[in-house]
Amino acid sequence: MLTLVKTDDAVPIVSIYSKSKKPDDTVYFTHETKKDNQNIAKADGVLHLHKNELKREFRLNEGDFKEVCRMIDAEEEPEQSDPLRHEFWQILERYESFLQREMWIGDDEKSRFEMNFPLKKDDWPGTMTCIGSSGSGKTWHVVQMIKRYFKAAPVHSRRQVVWLSPELKIDKTLATLRDNVRYRLWFHGIDISEKHLKEKGIDAASFRHGRGSHSDAARALYPFLERFYNSMLRVARHRNYGVISLIHTYAHGKASSQALQSNKSCVFYPRSQQSRCIQFMRDYLQLSTSNAKELVKKFASLGRWMCIQMHSPVCCYNESYLVLL
16 A cells, blocks of 8 residues: 555655655555545545546546545535435545555645655665666756756765766756766766777777676676676675666567566556557566556656656556556
């Protein structure tokens, strides 16, 4: 069940932010179903994203739907002769399920769910793969996360960020980190392009001796970087460091097979690749095609990115909507 109450077994999923750098609340997952820990919300808000589906399924007009919501909020059971009696009990069951397994904050323009790195250095930052075609927003998404981290984390406890890319010097999205003198002590960019390797006059083995990983790197670096990346993913949690990769498709052979087994999060961009998101949910989350289509369509209408948390509890969220899978 989703809750805002931190219990002994509560697992944090994502925090809710408004204007402050500090979270207003944190959403937790708990196995406890005590009423005191359950979320409380009005029926029309909880059912908002499902309103059209429920109206079609039960053939309700707007007035009937509002009346059912009113009775749920008032905890008022319909009379035996009430024409909405059947619909009330069916929708009440959905409402109670959605209240425990979903959270929507899109009715508050100031509030949002935000993917952020933990500020405490002892907390594991997680592993993540951003999957999307060129221009979908992968680099921008990760850059914004790093910038928020640098602004919020105390200077004395900031983690070092090493960015490996064959486009380090030409990617304009990276400029706010790459060229910002304030982040020079913590952000380290490494150019692993074919051109840079030739300019340095070093071979792949020498280059690899000190650094890392990217599938678009100089061809001679491929075997070293792939092995290094997969090795990091397997031990990242135990060594308390984060690993993030940006790829075009999750069906990327050896470059993505270990990531999909070890990653805490996979981030998709459903507005530019709905079919790919649907296929992933079918292949890796065992959702039916109809459920996957419905979910991806919903996320595409609500925001640009969609994070699927692969570690327990398995869930999916973006800026305004969170659902357990």
